[in-house]
Amino acid sequence: MELWQELLRQSIDTAEDFAEVFGVDKDLMRKIIERYPARINPYYLSLIRYKGDPIWLQCFPDIKELEDEAMPEDPLDEDAMSPVPSITHRYPDRVLFLVTSQCSMYCRFCTRKRKVGDSSKINMKFIQDGIEYIRNHPEVRDVILSGGDPLMLTDYMLEKIIKALREIPHVEIIRIGTKMPCVLPQRITENLCNMLKKYHPIYVNTHFNHPWEITPESKRACEMLADAGIPVGNQTVLLRGVNDDPYVMQELMKKLLAIRVRPYYIYQADITRGANHFRTPIKVGIEIMDKLRGHISGLAVPYYVIDAPGGGGKIPILPQYVIAHNENEIIVRNFKYEIYVYPDVKEDEIEEIRYEPKPTAEKRKIIERKKWLVE
Known part of the structure; x- marks a missing residue:
């Protein structure tokens, strides 16, 4: 048996376990666990620093779990x-x-x-x-x-x-x-x-x-x-x-x-x-x-x-970084809440970019000669 399996065997997972380790009401624990199973393995248990801390809240059964019956069981329609x-x-x-x-x-x-x-x-x-x-x-x-x-x-x-x-x-x-x-x-x-x-x-x-x-x-x-x-x-x-x-x-x-x-x-x-x-x-x-x-x-x-x-x-879901936007510019803010105006480009102002193939060696010579004549 590997270490992780041994740690699993030592987990707290019954009402009796919770009552013994934490001194809580056994009947209350049983009521919660019968509806929603609980398990805390020894490693994760060791991370708890005090009752009600961020680790405790994630793993310890709470009576609140039985108090929201109006909520859906399968909220994502899985x-x-x-x-x-x-x-x-x-x-x-x-x-x-x-x-x-x-x-x-x-x-x-x-x-x-x-x-x-x-x-x-x-x-x-x-x-x-x-x-x-x-x-x-x-x-x-x-x-x-x-x-x-x-x-x-x-x-x-x-x-x-x-x-x-x-x-x-x-x-x-x-x-x-x-x-x-x-x-x-x-x-x-x-x-x-x-x-x-x-x-x-x-x-x-x-x-x-x-x-x-x-x-x-x-x-x-x-x-x-x-x-x-x-x-x-x-x-x-x-x-x-x-x-x-x-x-x-x-x-x-x-x-x-x-x-x-x-x-x-x-x-x-x-x-x-x-x-x-x-x-x-x-x-x-x-x-x-x-x-x-x-x-x-x-x-x-x-x-x-x-x-x-x-x-x-x-x-x-994002914070709002765009303050205003029209056809000429967009007004934005940064993480320091500093305001900036950025000029926008209209669609009809964008020049079509044409693909120019790489010039051949012969064409490069002609280009270089033209440059020399101009100079």
Whole structure:
């Protein structure tokens, strides 16, 4: 048994565990966990500094999860876009492929709270059906493995799935969406990296939400993936009480770059039943973006997006940099709120640019002779 599997076995995941470790009401914990499974592995537990801190809020069951029954269970309409149970096909050329329902730590804000932790939601038949669906749809060139967390699978099982996808000629890109580098970095092993290297191009998107999650262990995990030739991106969720502060986000984004992880998205938290208490006003996200662009390296600035309810896809939200725009000029402001006027160009004023082939040696001699005659 590998270290990460041993740590998983030591996780807190029952009402009795929570009552014993934290001294909380066992019946209350049972009430929450029966609806939304909980698991905190020893590594992620060690990152908690005090009750109610940004790490605690992400992993500790809260009675608020049972208080927003009016919210939708499936806000992104994933189930309606699932031709087979393991596939969500929302965009033309790519699919989300759910290969497990299990996670090493159950985030309390998860948009798939209706599915995670329930082993009946994903099984081997569903996985095989997903591979067959991808094989029969040549427009699919990009497959994102998700779940649950795909790295909850053993190396052997994960390789079986990736190998089957690589044998489909039209699948060009394989992505893995995993929180393991953040919540259980011991899962990133030399064996795993060596296996993944055989199936390039492989991309990993991981999920850090707070600077405290960047530790020597998570740094090592992300750098191992990068050393294996696997680009690593990060998808942060904007969460009330966790990272809804521009300077916390600045620190997080800078620290991610330092461990060779490229910030990719900041998500507005989805309107999900059991997670509505994490949502922030959209103006908070816009203010955060305003304090990132120009204030830190452009490499560290992600897109702020809303995943549109009803399956509309990701929509970028930007601060307002354009103050006015007419046919002659555009008035803009920069990150310091300094105002600039930039002259625009009218379509009918643009001269047609014609392609001039490279002159032959003979033509170059004639040109040079003309220059000499003029001089």
